[in-house]
Amino acid sequence: MPRVFTSSVIPAPAAKVWERIRDFNGLPRWHPRIRESRIENGEPSDKVGCIRDFNLQNGDRIREKLLGLSDYDMFCTYAILESPMALTDYVATLRLTPITDGDATFAEWTAEFECEPEHADDLVNGIGTNVFQGGFDALKRHFGR
Amino acid sequence: MVRIVKSTIIAAPVEAVWEVLRDFNGHDQWHPAVADSQIERGWTSDRLGCVRRFHLADGSELREQLLTLSDIDMAFSYCLLDTPIPLLNYVAHVRLVPVTDGDMTFWHWQCRFDTPAGREEELAKTVGEEIYDGGFRAVRAFMGLSPTSAGAQ
Numbered sequence: 001m002p003r004v005f006t007s008s009v010i011p012a013p014a015a016k017v018w019e020r021i022r023d024f025n026g027l028p029r030w031h032p033r034i035r036e037s038r039i040e041n042g043e044p045s046d047k048v049g050c051i052r053d054f055n056l057q058n059g060d061r062i063r064e065k066l067l068g069l070s071d072y073d074m075f076c077t078y079a080i081l082e083s084p085m086a087l088t089d090y091v092a093t094l095r096l097t098p099i100t101d102g103d104a105t106f107a108e109w110t111a112e113f114e115c116e117p118e119h120a121d122d123l124v125n126g127i128g129t130n131v132f133q134g135g136f137d138a139l140k141r142h143f144g145r
Numbered sequence: 146m147v148r149i150v151k152s153t154i155i156a157a158p159v160e161a162v163w164e165v166l167r168d169f170n171g172h173d174q175w176h177p178a179v180a181d182s183q184i185e186r187g188w189t190s191d192r193l194g195c196v197r198r199f200h201l202a203d204g205s206e207l208r209e210q211l212l213t214l215s216d217i218d219m220a221f222s223y224c225l226l227d228t229p230i231p232l233l234n235y236v237a238h239v240r241l242v243p244v245t246d247g248d249m250t251f252w253h254w255q256c257r258f259d260t261p262a263g264r265e266e267e268l269a270k271t272v273g274e275e276i277y278d279g280g281f282r283a284v285r286a287f288m289g290l291s292p293t294s295a296g297a298q
Contacts, residue, residue, distance in 0.1 A: 005243070005245065006245050006246070007242060007243060007244050007245050007246060007251065008244060008245070008246035008247075009154055009244060009246070009247070009249070009251075009295070009296045011296075097152065097251070097253065098150075098152065099152050099153060099154055099251070099294065099296040100150065100151050100152050100153070101151065101152060101153035101154070101278065101281055101294040101296065102153070102154070102293075102294040102296040104154070104294075104296040106152065106154070106242070106244070106251045106296070108242065128245075133245075133246060136246055
């Protein structure tokens with residue numbers, strides 16, 4: 001099972017970073033690749049089980065379901081229901097941990113999925129670089145580094 | 146019960162930091178609080194259940210037992226068996242995680258312990274600042290790195 005792991009240091013306290021990313025419907029506000037997003041059936045975006053339906057800047061449409069959300073441990077786990085990518089069984093977690101020495105944030109974004117073996121490298125690199133590191137770069141810029 | 150959680154960023158690849166930390170008997174090489182250390186019964190320091198017997202600079206003797214060691218998770222945990230300091234039921238966990246953005250290391254060190262009422266603050270400070278924060282600084286120095294956290298703002 002291919003696995004993506006991307007991690008970074010965000011120069012802000014974890015509570016501040018969490019405030020920016022915890023909204024499951026909030027990707028367009030902080031991730032540059034996401035254009036618009038809505039939660040299906042008018043549900044609140046912190047209701048575990050809710051589904052976000054969003055579009056990338058290139059027009060691709062993705063639907064994802066919220067599987068787990070913790071304000072205490074500061075993580076969010078979700079699965080892809082529909083996407084143009086040639087993969088299945090995609091589950092990802094975005095997690096924040098305080099760095100006490102410097103009052104910054106350690107951010108980790110992991111994903112696992114199934115795909116045809118010949119697509120694995122491209123998918124792992126594309127997701128890790130464009131989606132995960134792209135998101136971290138945006139957070140680093142926002143919080144001033 | 147007192148809980149301490151400390152973490153830092155070391156500006157070195159995680160494999161290099163793990164090489165320093167995984168030796169349960171190696172802390173006398175880098176931690177300024179530890180004068181000397183040895184593993185009891187001639188065991189190797191990566192054998193689960195091994196006990197390190199060590200002395201602090203003031204001569205006090207402590208014994209700690211290795212409870213978990215994982216090269217795949219780059220983590221270990223240990224407990225205090227004997228100590229002249231009133232740290233009771235002390236269990237600590239160390240884990241390293243790669244920072245892929247910059248090829249650095251996130252080091253997380255946490256513990257819990259009981260102590261007589263009224264001494265919580267003093268011992269939390271000793272463990273959190275002298276042992277853990279001091280350990281972060283010491284490993285940076287041992288590895289020839291800049292003394293401040295690479296995650297500092």
